[in-house]
Amino acid sequence: MKAAVFHGVEEPLQIEEVEPPTADDDQIVVETEACGICRSDWHAWKGDWDHMGVIPMDGLIFGHEPAGTVAEVGDDVERFREGDSVTVPFCLGDGTCEHCRSGHANVCERLMPLGFIKPAPGAFAERFPVREADFNVVKQPDSVDPVEIAGLGCRxxxxxxxxxxxxxxxxxxxxxxxxxxxxxxxxxxxxxxxxxxxxxxxxxxxxxxxxxxxxxxxxxxxxxxxxxxxxxxxxxxxxxxxxxxxxxxxxxxxxxxxxxxxxxxxxxxxxxxxxxxxxxxxxxxxxxxxxxxxxxxxSYGIPPNQYDEIFRMMDRGKIDPGKIVTETVSLEEVPDVIESMGDYDTVGIPVCNEF
Known part of the structure; x- marks a missing residue:
């Protein structure tokens, strides 16, 4: 499959053919339909967060504002089936720590940030896996466009x-x-x-x-x-x-x-x-x-249990994340878009929707 791959701080991401993921027992694999391009991708690409231990490794796939369709389901996953439309909060919890149990999975003790560490490869790719899918993955409303869900993203x-x-x-x-x-x-x-x-x-x-x-x-x-x-x-x-x-x-x-x-x-x-x-x-x-x-x-991300509040307000027309999406691009354009964020002139949210 195609993916935008990191090979070094401030080195342009490379569009490459990589091995597609397969689902472990607790995982699903999502076929990516859209993924927001975030200033956090730029921060990581610049190496800004090594003081927090976020050090991107060679071969990492960025992308943490995804929407897509379930393509494969692990043996232990109960809540999802192939073909389900889903989104994923980038703060992937383990579902068992005290913060996850109290509704604060975005600050899980064993947090894995999607698209920032190699064990949680991101969605600037045709497909990506999600750990502890029953806990982390969110079903999206059928009536909502994937680009709009990607605009919902982390920002x-x-x-x-x-x-x-x-x-x-x-x-x-x-x-x-x-x-x-x-x-x-x-x-x-x-x-x-x-x-x-x-x-x-x-x-x-x-x-x-x-x-x-x-x-x-x-x-x-x-x-x-x-x-x-x-x-x-x-x-x-x-x-x-x-x-x-x-x-x-x-x-x-x-x-x-x-x-x-x-x-x-x-x-x-x-x-x-x-x-x-x-x-x-x-x-x-x-x-x-x-x-x-x-x-x-x-405020750091959002726990999965709060998405219903957003979806209810979207359904009533109170909020519309799609209004902030100002540009859609292909996977091949993602490296240039990320690099350009250093100019601070990006208006709204760019979304990749061609893989």
Whole structure:
């Protein structure tokens, strides 16, 4: 089968013929119909996350935002049959640890991130296997296009999990999203669906325009002001600051701007992951955190038990991940798309749907 194969940090992925996977007893093999191309793929390709032990090995197949059809079922798998339409959260749990048992499989003690380690090869391939399928795999609604499910992927799902389950968002709250890439635009769309007043912040007007399409009440080009946090606060009542600030990029500037745009008792939601030179460390004014009783929380993927919430909102027309998909490409184009993400000008979510 064809796959996009990693052979070294910042070396272009190679489209190669590789051995197709077969299903172990607990696994299914999925025939890939679509897979989102994520900035996390770029981070791993750049070698940004070696401080976390995420070190891509030669021969790895990336791709962690898949949708597809079950092609093979392991002997011990009970919930799935060949032909089922499925998606897979990239955080593959083992189903047995305390976090998996309590509904937090996205932080499993023995987590295997799909498409980031060789034991869990990803979906930039014609087929890919999934461990502990009965626990990890999610049946997708028959009426939903695979490209839309791929758009749901890790970015939309992580934003949804963060805003619904990790912070205390209520209708009428002010939410500022700093960085309007795929996950930032997803956060704008979800926050709007939840009844928040949403502010989108970026430096590219095309992304700001897209945020308005997805429900942003206000937008701000950070290049047009000297003090981004103060400019964000001006949108809120009495300039008190926002209730929730999202850093959807992970660089010091957006992280600090997000935190400093909060009002008292506000919550900072960190979704963006840092780049190599930061090594996971960004300075935050801790005295302000104490004095104003602010909070910092993170959101990493989504556990499989929360997908039904997304599907119900999609069914009712409250959210539409497909609106954030802006480009579809072939497998042969995936290497160039990943490399181009270093330019920061990708608008929305690109999806590979030709294998």
């Amino acid at each position: 939309f799902a992580t934003a949804f999990h963060g805003l619904v389950h990790r912070v205390d968002l209520t209708a009428g709250d002010w939410v500022a999203v700093h960085g309007l890439g795929g996950v930032g635009l997803s956060a704008v769309h979800v926050a709007n669906a939840l009844g928040a007043n949403v502010i989108g912040v970026d430096i590219i007007d095309e992304k700001l325009d897209k945020a308005e399409e997805l429900g942003a009440d206000e937008t701000l080009n950070a290049n047009d002001v000297k003090d981004v946090p103060q400019a964000v606060k001006q949108f809120t009542e009495s300039s008190k600051g926002v209730d929730i600030a999202v850093d959807a990029l992970g660089v010091p500037e957006t992280c600090q701007n997000a935190f400093n745009s909060l009002g008292k008792t506000g919550q900072h939601l960190q979704i963006g992951m840092t780049e190599g030179e930061d090594g996971g460390h960004i300075p935050i004014p801790m005295d302000n955190l104490v004095y104003d009783e602010r909070e910092i929380v993170g």
